[in-house]
Amino acid sequence: VLTQSPGTLSLSPGERATLSCRASQSVRSTYLAWYQQKPGQAPRLLIYGGSIRATGIPDRFSGGGSGTDFTLTISRLEPEDFAVYYCQQQYAVSRPYTFGQGTKLEIK
């Protein structure tokens, strides 16, 4: 199980956002990914392999963590960053993938 916190984060453009993803058991960090989803759209891969930015993702997005605790950091929020963010993990090869319940990042 992946638990994301907070459920909703209210911040202003220019601020720093830190989103948390906690796993119920230890996860290989390279098996962790983060997505952004806007209304009516499919999820968009931001970070894969725990800390690798996907193609075209700005460097204000960074992923980190290990064991059971992982974070997505957005260093300086832009207006287009307000969306819902999900973490995803696979505990081991051939095991199911699971997603967190999401963190909604809203404009304060």
Added chain:
Amino acid sequence: QVQLQESGPGLVKPSETLSLTCAVSGGSVSDINWWSWVRQSPRKGLEWIGEMSPSGTANYDPSFMGRVTISMDISKNQFSLKLISVTAADTAVYYCARHVAVPRTRGFDYWGPGTLVTASS
């Protein structure tokens, strides 16, 4: 540029079979990437259903085991999802997605736009 597009009926009667296809362009389903089906509903959020390897091996989430089949048609460059005995709980937006090809990492880098399937009589 890789593109994925889901297609299939938007309405399925309870107890019947949900069938969806994901057409892939800009890449081959038999290349090096794995492929997945994911669904999203307000009740359950994002749920992984299963995956298919480029060689045709499928793995499924245990919660769908016995009801789901994922297959591949190399000649049409597409892969498909079949979910039998649907109930209202299977109402969701269904996405197909491509796995990142970087070894020992995880992530789905390309997604279809999604298709809403409603299970209702």
